[in-house]
């Protein structure tokens with residue numbers, strides 16, 4: 292993956308596949324570290340599954356044996372002086388946290404988070420997304436649950452609404468002065 | 472900053488447009504493979520190009536949706552076009568530049584772009 296926002300899009304696909312109804316994406320830049328956290332309220336994993344997921348040749352899918360998403364994200368983090376952690380509980384949900392050295396030369400750029408959120412929101416009308424981005428003490432948040440309240444039945448995927456969401460994300464992230 | 476008042480105005484406008492458009496979906500689907508390999512190969516910009524082109528041409532009857540692994544990594548990004556009563560057409564190694572032609576020829580005029588299909592790539 293050329294940018295971390297693509298890993299985020301990919302890891303969020305795991306949450307969607309796990310039937311999550313809320314996916315939380317948090318980006319935090321503080322004290323020389325970049326932390327990316329993708330949390331969901333999907334079906335979760337057993338301890339056995341969690342152990343197997345540390346093995347890069349494990350996947351529950353039948354069509355192909357090797358799951359690539361988590362190993363790639365872990366590699367990107369470890370390459371940049373960081374690490375990856377997964378917490379999960381059956382019936383509760385899963386949280387994947389990746390940490391990167393913010394100034395590490397081998398850290399991939401965060402890239403187009405607006406594009407990733409746009410894709411996720413547009414393609415998953417039944418799922419809510421919370422995006423929270425923090426740089427030091429500054430913070431921006433977009434929550435599709437509160438947008439839905441305003442929209443009162445009009446789908447988020449309406450072109451004009453998606454344009455508003457993209458502009459809101461773009462302005463919000465810009466205002467943070469992100470270094471990622 | 473984008474304001475909530477603006478969002479409310481867009482909501483009201485969208486509501487009017489939606490009543491006009493109602494019932495126009497005919498089941499035509501553009502399906503983009505979004506497994507890890509698809510995303511790594513460039514599915515995100517391809518998907519964006521499809522939604523933009525379909526909006527631009529007001530093809531309200533076409534839905535853009537995602538799927539997981541299609542089982543042909545070497546041809547990602549893969550896009551399937553499924554139209555009611557027609558055989559499914561699978562495009563491979565799709566780039567944003569190819570999208571306008573697929574939309575015009577296939578979705579508007581009903582002629583699949585043979586040279587972009589996986590069947591053609593396998594020749």
Ligand SMILES: Nc1ncnc2c1ncn2[C@@H]1O[C@H](COP(=O)(O)OP(=O)(O)OP(=O)(O)O)[C@@H](O)[C@H]1O
Pocket residue numbers: 305306309331333334335336344349350351352357358359360361362385506507508540
């Ligand atoms: N959020 C999650 N909730 C439940 N299970 C998960 C979650 N994330 C990962 N898993 C489990 O871990 C497996 C491995 O995930 P990984 O992303 O590495 O590969 P994959 O999704 O199977 O395939 P690929 O990502 O290559 O398309 C998944 O198949 C799934 O069983």
Ligand code: FES
Pocket residue numbers: 355506507508509539540541542543544545547
């Ligand atoms: S993993 Fe590549 S098409 Fe399925």
Ligand SMILES: [Mg+2]
Pocket residue numbers: 301302304305358359360361507
């Ligand atoms: Mg995956």
